[in-house]
Amino acid sequence: MSSKDRTVALSSGSDVDDISNDIGTMGISNTNEISVAAAACDMSTSKKEMIFSGKMDTSCDQKLEHTKTRDDIDICGTCTDDTAEESCDNCGKEGAKNTCNKCKMVKYCNAACKKKHKSKHKKACERRVAELRDIELFKQPPQKEDDCPICFIRLPLLGSGKKYKSCCGKVICSGCIHAVIIRDTTETAVPLCPFCRVAMFREDETDGGKRIIQQIMKRVDAGDAEAINNLGFYYSQGMYGLPRDFDKALELRLQAAELGHKNAYYNIGNAYLCGRGVDEDMMKAIHYWELAAMKGDAVARHILGAVEERVGNKERALKHFMLAEKEDGYSDSLKEVQDFYSKGYVSKDVYIEALRAYQKYLNEVKSSQRDEAAAAREDYKYID
Ligand SMILES: [Zn+2]
Ligand SMILES: [Zn+2]
Numbered sequence: 001m002s003s004k005d006r007t008v009a010l011s012s013g014s015d016v017d018d019i020s021n022d023i024g025t026m027g028i029s030n031t032n033e034i035s036v037a038a039a040a041c042d043m044s045t046s047k048k049e050m051i052f053s054g055k056m057d058t059s060c061d062q063k064l065e066h067t068k069t070r071d072d073i074d075i076c077g078t079c080t081d082d083t084a085e086e087s088c089d090n091c092g093k094e095g096a097k098n099t100c101n102k103c104k105m106v107k108y109c110n111a112a113c114k115k116k117h118k119s120k121h122k123k124a125c126e127r128r129v130a131e132l133r134d135i136e137l138f139k140q141p142p143q144k145e146d147d148c149p150i151c152f153i154r155l156p157l158l159g160s161g162k163k164y165k166s167c168c169g170k171v172i173c174s175g176c177i178h179a180v181i182i183r184d185t186t187e188t189a190v191p192l193c194p195f196c197r198v199a200m201f202r203e204d205e206t207d208g209g210k211r212i213i214q215q216i217m218k219r220v221d222a223g224d225a226e227a228i229n230n231l232g233f234y235y236s237q238g239m240y241g242l243p244r245d246f247d248k249a250l251e252l253r254l255q256a257a258e259l260g261h262k263n264a265y266y267n268i269g270n271a272y273l274c275g276r277g278v279d280e281d282m283m284k285a286i287h288y289w290e291l292a293a294m295k296g297d298a299v300a301r302h303i304l305g306a307v308e309e310r311v312g313n314k315e316r317a318l319k320h321f322m323l324a325e326k327e328d329g330y331s332d333s334l335k336e337v338q339d340f341y342s343k344g345y346v347s348k349d350v351y352i353e354a355l356r357a358y359q360k361y362l363n364e365v366k367s368s369q370r371d372e373a374a375a376a377r378e379d380y381k382y383i384d
């Protein structure tokens with residue numbers, strides 16, 4: 001498995017692994033916790049390879065080229081009213097109040113002037129729309145990862161470094177979880193949730209997953225986007241006694257996405273890539289990855305970078321890799337920047353900037369408690 005695949009797989013947060021490891025180490029199942037970063041990623045391995053190894057099939061290539069030209073944009077649909085008095089871009093008369101609602105760049109007296117000007121304006125309009133879209137796409141995401149609610153240290157990006165607790169709906173770092181498991185198992189033999197002190201499930205109490213589903217359903221009913229996204233993952237995998245149901249999985253992810261869950265957008269993109277619950281559609285996959293990236297999902301942004309690199313847009317690829325690496329400490333993106341530097345595509349300054357940003361991220365997420373957890377269990381690893 002390549003390092004890229006490994007990281008995507010790791011951050012896919014297989015909670016199946018969580019269970020087996022927990023049974024193996026302490027006889028306690030942490031099934032009410034789930035790795036978070038890309039908890040519900042179920043992109044198929046072959047599709048992952050397609051993006052990262054450049055083995056994208058021709059139809060996908062064509063679709064990607066299509067994205068770049070954006071010639072499907074229907075321009076100047078309906079013009080919107082604007083109060084500013086300007087001259088008409090078609091006839092030159094003063095008092096034009098109708099603005100092109102796509103690019104907001106030009107004004108017209110009326111629909112007739114707009115229609116006459118359409119063929120002249122089309123190219124400029126498309127260019128501006130693409131520019132506006134890029135401004136949004138490459139903007140730094142509004143907020144960073146949250147801190148762990150117990151140790152108040154920034155949560156790591158890596159899915160195995162943090163777990164979602166469906167008892168209280170908190171995302172807790174692996175350091176705090178491990179510390180409490182060590183302490184509680186010596187005192188009472190049943191570890192409690194480090195945040196709300198509800199007992200974690202024992203493997204023999206899981207009842208084929210019924211209690212796990214019952215617990216997460218309470219959070220789902222409360223409108224917890226993380227829980228909804230996780231339930232989507234359970235359906236996509238057919239876990240805890242649930243049938244494998246891609247339609248249901250997609251429906252839940254759309255619901256979580258509506259609540260602003262960035263990883264849900266990423267997973268919807270993957271569903272379109274793999275044709276799960278929907279028809280395969282690379283354009284739509286990219287659209288949802290872009291939405292995820294704009295919300296700050298580093299894995300989605302890295303994939304967008306890989307897609308851009310694949311079609312030869314190195315500059316755009318670099319922008320994505322830099323953002324994923326600088327904002328979220330995504331190490332595979334740093335490796336891509338490193339690769340660009342070694343091939344002479346980027347300057348030493350850019351490379352140094354990337355290294356410094358990654359070091360800053362490491363300083364922010366490092367803790368001795370997390371180091372102890374990571375040393376004790378592979379699935380508590382928080383830095384790769
Ligand atoms: Zn006019
Ligand atoms: Zn326009």
Ligand SMILES: [Zn+2]
Nearest residue numbers: 148151173176
């Ligand atoms: Zn913590």
Ligand SMILES: [Zn+2]
Nearest residue numbers: 167168193196
């Ligand atoms: Zn809890």
